[in-house]
Amino acid sequence: MHPLFIIAAGVGTALLLRLLRTAKAAKNLKYQLRRIQVYRFKTSEPIVFRVFVDFTNLEPTPITVKQLYLDIFLNFGTAENPNFQRIGTLNTDNIPVTIPANQTVSKSFDVSVPWVNLGAAAVKILMGFVTTGRASWPTEAKVEGQLKAVGFTIPVSVSVPFDSNNVNN
DSSP: OOHHHHHHHHHHHHHHHHHHHHHHHHHTOEEEEEEEEEEEOOTTSOEEEEEEEEEEOOSSSOEEEEEEEEEEEEEOSOSSSOOEEEEEEEEOTTOOEEEOTTOEEEEEEEEEEOHHHHTHHHHHHHHHHHHHSSOOOOSEEEEEEEEEETTEEEEEEEEEEEEOTTOBO
16 A cells, blocks of 8 residues: 555544544533623613523533524513513624533623613513612523534523623613
């Protein structure tokens, strides 16, 4: 056998193994949406919501999350009678997140939402100002969307705590 053929076969095998390891890491990637909180609340500016996510790579190969696309809904009703209002969308298309091998990376992402885009949710939030002098916030959010990593799309559909305690005014 020709030495160049042996070298080419070795390089090809190494690339294939790396691709398979990366695909396995993407397939086994874990995520946890820890909470969503109001980060900045001013009636004269868009509201900023902060989304906290933990990404866990269970494999010995680093992996990059290419996109996190999430529609965020707040529950202005009760557990027995939910009233979910869409407040915004998180799209991290231009913010890749690399998770090293066998590690967890915690990231937060901000979603800026103009009041006019909140529709009925804005009315529910501001009604508290009229009656109590404080905004009316729910304690739960529902998140639906997807996470993309190395050609894999992982659906996301979870309920997470909503925190309005540490608002930056």
